[in-house]
Amino acid sequence: MYRTHYVSETKGMIGKEVTLAGWVHEVRDLGKLKFVQLRDRSGIIQVTAKKGREPDAVLAEMNVPKETVVMVTGVVTESKIAEAGCELIPSKFAVLNEITAKVPFEVTGKVPADLDVRLDYRYVDLRTEKTAAIFAVRSVIVNAFREKALDSGFVEVHPPTIVEAATEGGADVFKLQYFEKEAFLVQSPQLYKQMAVIGGMDKVFMTVPVFRAEKHNTLSHLNEATQMDFEMGFATPEQAIDMLEATTIHCISRVKEKCEKELKILGRELVVPQKIPRHTYTELVEKLNSHGVKFTWGEDFSRETEAKLVEILGYSTYFVTKWPTAVRAFYSMPSEEDEKICNAYDLNYEGLEISSGAQRIHRPELLIKALQNRGLNPSDFEFYVNAFRVGAPPHAGWSIGLDRFTMKICGLHNIREATMFPRDRVRLKP
Numbered sequence: 199m200y201r202t203h204y205v206s207e208t209k210g211m212i213g214k215e216v217t218l219a220g221w222v223h224e225v226r227d228l229g230k231l232k233f234v235q236l237r238d239r240s241g242i243i244q245v246t247a248k249k250g251r252e253p254d255a256v257l258a259e260m261n262v263p264k265e266t267v268v269m270v271t272g273v274v275t276e277s278k279i280a281e282a283g284c285e286l287i288p289s290k291f292a293v294l295n296e297i298t299a300k301v302p303f304e305v306t307g308k309v310p311a312d313l314d315v316r317l318d319y320r321y322v323d324l325r326t327e328k329t330a331a332i333f334a335v336r337s338v339i340v341n342a343f344r345e346k347a348l349d350s351g352f353v354e355v356h357p358p359t360i361v362e363a364a365t366e367g368g369a370d371v372f373k374l375q376y377f378e379k380e381a382f383l384v385q386s387p388q389l390y391k392q393m394a395v396i397g398g399m400d401k402v403f404m405t406v407p408v409f410r411a412e413k414h415n416t417l418s419h420l421n422e423a424t425q426m427d428f429e430m431g432f433a434t435p436e437q438a439i440d441m442l443e444a445t446t447i448h449c450i451s452r453v454k455e456k457c458e459k460e461l462k463i464l465g466r467e468l469v470v471p472q473k474i475p476r477h478t479y480t481e482l483v484e485k486l487n488s489h490g491v492k493f494t495w496g497e498d499f500s501r502e503t504e505a506k507l508v509e510i511l512g513y514s515t516y517f518v519t520k521w522p523t524a525v526r527a528f529y530s531m532p533s534e535e536d537e538k539i540c541n542a543y544d545l546n547y548e549g550l551e552i553s554s555g556a557q558r559i560h561r562p563e564l565l566i567k568a569l570q571n572r573g574l575n576p577s578d579f580e581f582y583v584n585a586f587r588v589g590a591p592p593h594a595g596w597s598i599g600l601d602r603f604t605m606k607i608c609g610l611h612n613i614r615e616a617t618m619f620p621r622d623r624v625r626l627k628p
């Protein structure tokens with residue numbers, strides 16, 4: 199057995215023998231006294247050996263460089279100087295694996311490292327307190343999402359990643375050779391979650407990788423992202439927005455509740471919204487213009503106009519509903535009163551779009567028209583359109599970008615920080 203306990207479990211175990219395993223965080227040699235800070239994912243404990251008290255062999259083994267992987271057996275002892283209030287007096291100190299290359303940067307965080315270097319050596323970066331905190335938060339978010347879905351009667355599904363048609367339309371798809379055919383990596387699980395609803399599953403959810411061959415290089419775009427999607431049969435757009443609001447609030451409140459330590463490390467005061475205001479696109483365009491920002495109805499908001507909107511509204515978390523049909527994906531349902539407007543919605547959280555969705559077109563003829571209007575070939579989508587001919591209920595749904603949500607919850611500047619092994623225009627390894 200490599201370990202009997204994690205470091206965090208040693209508190210309250212004064213006088214007991216434990217075996218811990220992890221990395222050497224710091225080493226201090228005062229001649230007669232040797233200190234090794236032993237780190238595992240739960241925390242750090244000081245291992246203290248005294249010449250004459252511990253066997254010489256133990257003291258000799260403790261001469262190791264930082265980040266060496268070790269296993270230490272000893273008795274947990276009260277300590278007035280150690281930060282944790284206790285330390286480990288070793289009876290056995292074993293190196294499990296030596297360091298054979300230069301560790302690229304300080305895991306202690308004492309010397310800040312460049313993000314690019316950190317990403318090149320992500321397996322080392324993950325050992326730092328801050329990065330570990332980010333991925334602990336991300337895990338809580340995704341589990342809170344799943345918890346909300348299951349509690350609300352949704353069923354988890356696994357759509358395919360290799361597809362024949364571009365799910366979001368447009369040119370931003372990665373092509374691949376699929377035997378004799380050309381295929382694509384999915385841009386979203388969109389068409390498949392809709393077909394699951396048409397199949398009578400009614401309420402489905404999924405967390406999936408999506409691939410976007412977008413060439414831009416921004417702080418909030420990746421070429422492989424993770425989406426958390428809902429699709430709801432027999433649902434109005436308002437019901438879908440209600441669900442999105444409740445799920446978002448649930449995820450934020452779970453992080454606040456479960457990640458106190460991590461939020462402290464990240465320096466975040468997380469505010470859990472009670473309700474999220476809703477504005478129509480048209481209303482926001484009017485607000486912009488009445489505040490002297492020239493903005494034409496029908497355009498999509500740029501980063502600058504979004505920043506202006508936050509200034510005007512006085513808050514940065516809000517829904518934008520009823521968008522111009524022309525700027526939304528082909529499957530968005532046009533409004534009954536005015537086909538230039540569709541029943542699509544976005545959620546901006548702390549100034550960034552983290553989610554988007556729509557009521558879907560469920561009538562095949564309307565769907566064909568929408569595809570043609572965007573210059574897409576309906577025959578490429580035949581398998582999908584046909585599904586609407588054999589009993590397709592009205593439905594609506596949405597998708598939250600997990601990377602962006604994590605980035606904003608953790609107060610990060612760059613989406614790459616919130617993704618373990620980010621894929622951007624230039625980064626394909628590790």
Ligand code: AMO
Nearest residue numbers: 386388419420423552553554555556595596597599
């Ligand atoms: P959309 O394309 O807006 O909608 O994506 C939904 C959410 O996924 C995240 N996201 C991204 N995150 C990082 N990098 C990217 N390149 C990227 N692209 C998207 C964002 C975004 O809000 N099928 C629809 C959803 C639906 O209608 O159900 C869709 O994919 O947070």
